[in-house]
Amino acid sequence: MDETELNAAMDRYACGDSAAFALVHRALHPRLSAFLTRMTGSPTLADDLVQETFLRMHRARATFAPGAAVLPWAYAIARNVHFDHTRAARLRRTERLPSDPGAEPVDDAGSDVESAAIAAQAARTVEHVLARIPAAQRDAFVLIRYEGLSVQDAALVLGATPTAVKLRAFRAYEALRAELEDLRGVSGGGASERRASLREEEARDAGGSRAAKKGAAGSAEKRGAP
Amino acid sequence: MSAPERDLLSFDHIPDPAAAVARRDAPVATPPTERSLTRSERRSRLVLGLVIALVWVVAFTLRSGLRADLSLMVVGELAIWVATGAGALAIALHPGARGLSLGVRVLAVVLWSVPAIFVASALAWSLDASPFTLTWANARACLGLCTVLGAGPLFLACVLFRRAFAVMAPWRLALLGAVCGLSGSIGCQAHCPIGAASHVLVAHGLPIVIGALIGAAYGALRGRT
Numbered sequence: 116m117d118e119t120e121l122n123a124a125m126d127r128y129a130c131g132d133s134a135a136f137a138l139v140h141r142a143l144h145p146r147l148s149a150f151l152t153r154m155t156g157s158p159t160l161a162d163d164l165v166q167e168t169f170l171r172m173h174r175a176r177a178t179f180a181p182g183a184a185v186l187p188w189a190y191a192i193a194r195n196v197h198f199d200h201t202r203a204a205r206l207r208r209t210e211r212l213p214s215d216p217g218a219e220p221v222d223d224a225g226s227d228v229e230s231a232a233i234a235a236q237a238a239r240t241v242e243h244v245l246a247r248i249p250a251a252q253r254d255a256f257v258l259i260r261y262e263g264l265s266v267q268d269a270a271l272v273l274g275a276t277p278t279a280v281k282l283r284a285f286r287a288y289e290a291l292r293a294e295l296e297d298l299r300g301v302s303g304g305g306a307s308e309r310r311a312s313l314r315e316e317e318a319r320d321a322g323g324s325r326a327a328k329k330g331a332a333g334s335a336e337k338r339g340a341p
Numbered sequence: 342m343s344a345p346e347r348d349l350l351s352f353d354h355i356p357d358p359a360a361a362v363a364r365r366d367a368p369v370a371t372p373p374t375e376r377s378l379t380r381s382e383r384r385s386r387l388v389l390g391l392v393i394a395l396v397w398v399v400a401f402t403l404r405s406g407l408r409a410d411l412s413l414m415v416v417g418e419l420a421i422w423v424a425t426g427a428g429a430l431a432i433a434l435h436p437g438a439r440g441l442s443l444g445v446r447v448l449a450v451v452l453w454s455v456p457a458i459f460v461a462s463a464l465a466w467s468l469d470a471s472p473f474t475l476t477w478a479n480a481r482a483c484l485g486l487c488t489v490l491g492a493g494p495l496f497l498a499c500v501l502f503r504r505a506f507a508v509m510a511p512w513r514l515a516l517l518g519a520v521c522g523l524s525g526s527i528g529c530q531a532h533c534p535i536g537a538a539s540h541v542l543v544a545h546g547l548p549i550v551i552g553a554l555i556g557a558a559y560g561a562l563r564g565r566t
Contacts, residue, residue, distance in 0.1 A: 133372045242358040260353075
């Protein structure tokens with residue numbers, strides 16, 4: 116279903132046509148599910164939040180403006196649901212049940228075992244970084260990179276200026292790129308040794324007190340940061 | 342092109358941890374059985390709410406009595422405030438190009454403009470006012486009237502716009518709160534003959550700020566869809 120059809124279906128639903136809900140649900144469910152999985156890192160929790168998102172969309176269907184775009188509206192509601200959930204739980208990061216495997220890795224059909232393992236590890240690294248970085252940066256990055264929203268739409272969803280959203284997404288991207296480069300270095304071999312020797316050198320140069328800061332500075336130097 | 346913009350273009354190589362979830366088919370769903378308003382029902386409620394708010398302000402103002410020196414100049418001042426309130430209301434409820442809201446900058450500018458226009462016009466119209474000493478005793482009655490006048494529309498706004506804004510709810514409800522406070526100020530200005538700037542700013546203008554603060558707090562707690 117293309118975006119125009121989806122907007123028209125939501126428009127009909129806002130006007131009281133209950134049959135249009137099935138169309139809206141079918142088109143939005145996979146996207147909202149993926150969006151909330153990226154936000155929470157847990158498909159199980161994301162499923163619950165998707166249900167809550169659709170319930171809120173139902174309750175607020177009358178507020179959907181005529182001729183509006185349903186995707187940014189739905190993402191905004193999903194983000195509110197996630198925000199309310201994290202605020203209620205007072206958790207920075209989502210806790211997982213032991214049975215919850217976490218976000219599913221990238222599709223590895225047709226590839227060999229080694230590249231599948233690397234792809235899975237990269238996906239897990241991305242998931243960990245997304246859980247670690249500030250929520251504002253994560254939201255901006257997820258909306259632009261994975262949900263395909265324009266910077267202007269993401270700014271509306273996040274209630275910020277386009278410039279601020281661009282900067283937040285860029286900071287998230289930098290954190291992800293650094294981690295992925297580290298991962299590549301590790302899988303390429305010898306990176307951990309290089310990192311350890313860099314830290315040792317730095318500790319020798321700076322003395323004991325500054326050695327505590329070695330992690331960030333060491334990896335920044337390794338990445339060629341100014 | 343700046344460095345961030347250049348790097349935004351290379352986001353694609355970051356792998357997606359939820360790629361498999363995004364490819365899943367949606368389960369079959371039926372609409373929730375819970376009753377919810379349709380667009381036309383909501384529109385009717387909004388119109389009814391606006392009418393009740395206007396009747397509230399006009400009725401309380403008339404009950405308190407119009408000022409004896411209601412000249413064309415005073416009416417002009419009131420007209421400016423009514424136009425400001427109407428404009429701010431339209432902007433707070435405007436869905437914007439994509440149906441979400443106008444940008445945060447627009448909302449912020451308009452939110453600051455409401456008290457700014459009030460202050461500027463109050464100062465301009467009080468230039469030839471007779472000297473006046475502001476005291477709690479002479480401000481209390483007007484502050485009370487303004488608060489009562491503005492409280493009715495603000496209560497209605499809180500009921501009508503509960504969980505109504507998907508984005509920027511605190512900003513938009515702060516704007517609505519400021520407009521409700523301004524409605525109280527307009528009613529009070531039509532009633533009170535004291536034209537001194539200190540009295541108008543404090544006794545008639547304070548409800549605008551209070552309304553905006555209450556609206557922002559309500560928006561943050563209960564305004565989001």
